[in-house]
Amino acid sequence: MQTWKLKKNTRAKQQAKSKIGLRLAGILLLVTTLATAVYDFPMIWNRSADFVQAQTGWSAPRVEEAPYRLGLDLQGGTHLVYEADMAQIPEGERVDALQGVRDVIERRVNAFGVSEPVVQTTTTGGTYRVIVELAGVLDVGAAIQEIGETPILEFKVFGQGLNRELTAEEQAALDAKQSEDRALAQSVLEQAQRGDDLQWESINVLETSETQKAIADAIAQYGVRPGALVPSVIETPEGLNIVRYVGTTQTEEMLLSHILFCWEGKTGCQNGLPEIDATLQLQNATKEITVENFAEMAAKYSDDKSTPDGDLGWIKPGDTVPTFEAAALATPVGTISEAVLTEFGYHLIHKRESKPIAAYQVERVLVPLSDAYDVVADLSPWENTAL
Structure with a gap:
């Protein structure tokens, strides 16, 4: 119970x-x-x-009322199409140039406060266009005036620097600025030695540049142990480096070949193919490609015309885009990778050889070092081109 x-x-x-x-x-x-x-x-x-x-008499809280935003199809507006004249621009640079024009127009549109504008690019059949949709803007003439009747994109390249010696006054000013920079770098080093919280940048040092070689030499010269600071500021072309040695890691240098399948809109692609055609070409080519005939198939199929047989040579970490590098590292020697998608298109990677290399893992704080551009009036590191 x-x-x-x-x-x-x-x-x-x-x-x-x-x-x-x-x-x-x-x-x-x-x-x-x-x-x-x-x-x-x-x-x-x-x-x-x-x-x-x-x-x-009781006051209840109110809720903010945001107006509904209607698109071009519901409230009307302005639809503009700009066609770019690419006659003076090399084919391999046209997609980037069009993107630059789009960015300029988008900044102009945002500046005069249009709600949710649409600015996009399209490339078809060798024609490069920028399409602008401005919902609620009914005066087409005013819209064109705001954006600019003919958007102009200027191309500049990094200049060659000052083509003369600095005057005594300019040199004195530069020396003073660089002394301030070095004093600042020394102060940062002292902060690091005290254990202050700094904004460290992590890098792997493979001695592939003058800066990396200088850092590696300093670590070896001072016999720096993992976790310790290099006891002096390292001056390189990049600036003044405060460096903490983290340790050594093993990576690999790889002898690679690749076959690229690109399509219209991908960086540097010039074949004019839509994505679906490039994908079908990849699928068909994969049935033919082997380790033995890879160079021959690269000459037949690859859209990378700078390497007719697909040979990229010896590649170190950091030499390629991260997605490509990760796929190459994961591919066993003597085999071909699956299709790898990057900003350039699909790649098939043939990993021919590999050898281990050691890399220093370091953290650094980089203090800029003043140069002639900081003391010479009207001197810019950028030069206009004829484009």
Whole structure:
């Protein structure tokens, strides 16, 4: 009898808990529904709040009413199409040039406050266009005037620097600035030695540049142990380096070949193919390509015309885009990778050889070192081109 009563009491408690759970779920659902309704229809809540305040004097909180934003298809507006003249621009640079024009136009549109403008590019059949949609802007003439009747994209290259010796006054000014820079770098080094919190940049040093070689030489010269600071500021072409040696890691240098399948819109692609055609070409070519005939197939299929046989030579970490590098590292020697997608298109990678190399893992703080551009009036590191 007592066992039966115990089971009955237990069942009753479970039923009570179940009812409480259902009630709580119902209350939560009701609150969520009300909150959603208030968010979606704030004007109803605000009018109700005004009514309550008028009747009782109690001021209920109000909800901000944001107006609905209608697109070009609902409220009308202006649709502009600009066609770019690419006659003076090399084919391999045209996609980037068009993107630059798009960015300029987008900044101009954003500057005069159009709600949710659309600025996009399209390339078809050798024609390069920028399409601009301005919802709510009904005066086409005003829109053209705001954007500019003919957007002009100027191309500049990094200049060759000052083509003369600095004057005595300019040299004195540069020496003073560089002294300040070196004092600042020394101060940062002292902060690092005290253990202050700094904005460290992590890099792997493979001695592939003058800066990396200088850092590697300093670590070896001072016999720096992992976790310790290089005890002096390292001056390189990049600037003044405060360096902490983290440790040594093993990576690999790889002898690679590749076959590229690109399509219109991909960086540097010039074949004019749509993506679906390039993908079909990749699928068909994959059936033919082997390790033995890879160079021959590269000459037949690859869109990378700078390497007719696909040979990339010895590649170190950092020499290629990260996605390509990761795929190459994961591919066993003597095999061909699966198709790898990068900003250039699909790649098939043949990993021919590999050899281990050691890299220093370091963290650094880089303090810029002033140069002639900082002391010579009207001297810019950028030069206009004829494009």
